[in-house]
Amino acid sequence: MAQKAAKQLAAKNTTTLNRTHLISLANNVLFLFLRLIIFRKAYNRNTLTLYVLLTAPAWAIEFWLEKIGRPQYVENGELRKSGEDLDAKGLTEFMWDILYWTWACIAAAALVGNGAWWMYAVVPVYSAWMASTMILNMKKGMTGMTGQGNSGGDGGEGSGDSKRQKKLEKRGGQKVQYR
Template sequence: MANQGAKKRKEENARHMARLRQIIIACNVIYVLLRMLVFHSSFTWKHWIGLIVTSLAYVIPYQQLAKMATPAYAEDGELLDGGFDMSTGGVCGYLHDVIYITCFVQVMSIVSGKFWYTYLVIPAFGAYQSFGFIKGFLPGGSEVRSPC
C-alpha cells in the first residue's frame, strides 16, 4: 500500500508521454506523406529546413518533459517518487504549449507557408511573461498606489 500515489503518478506519466509521442509521430507522418509525397513538386530546401526546425521544436521540450516525468527510486529499487505531475501549469505547461503549437504549425504549413508566423506566438508570450516579471522589480511596479 505504501507509495500508491507514486505508482499511480508513474503510470499516468508513462501514458501521458506515450500519448505525446504518438501525437508527434502522427504530425510528422502527416507532414512527410502529404508534403513530401503528394505535394512533391512544390517541395523545396525551405521545407527541409522547416522539417528540421519542427523536429528540434519537438525533441527539446519532449526530452525536458521526459526528464520531469522520470520516477525516482531508492538504492534498493523501491519507488520513491512517480515523477512530476504533468497536469500542472508553469514550465510543464509551457513545454506542452510548444509541442502543440509545433504540431499545428507543421501540419498547417502543408496548406500555406504563412502558418510559420504562428511560431511568433512563443517569443511574444515569453516577452509578455518577462515584462510582467521585470515590472515587479521596477519601483512602484507591483505596488498599488493610493490617490492620496
C-alpha cells in the same frame, strides 16, 4: 497500499508520455508524407530545412519531458521514482504550450505549405507579453512594499492601513503600531 500517490502519478505520467509520443509521431509522419509524397511539386529544399529547424524545440521539449516524467522501476517491478508532475504550473506548463503550438504549426505547414511556419512567430510575442505583465505586476507589488504611492484605500496618503484597521481606529479601538 504504500506510495499510492506516487503510483498514481507514475501511471498518469506514463499515459501522458505515451500519448504525447504517439501524437508527435503521427503529426511528423503526416507532415513528411504530405510534403514529400503528395505535394511533391510544392516541395523545395527549404521545406525540409524549415521543418527540422522549427521542430527541433519540440523534439528537445519532448525529450526533456520524457527524461523528467518517465517513472523508473527497480528490477523486481517495484516503483523507484514516479517522475516529476507533468501537470505542474510554470515552466512545465509553458513547455506543453510550446509543444502543442509546434504540433499545430507542423499540421498547418503540412496542409498549407511553408507559409504556415510564420505561425511560430506567436511564441516569442506571447513570451514577451507574459514577461512584461509579470514585470509590471512585480513593479506594482514593490511600490506597495516601499510605501510609494497610495495603497488604494480611502485613508491618508500612503497610510497603507486596511479598511478593517481604519474602522477599528474610528470606533476608538486599538491603534495598530508599526515598527
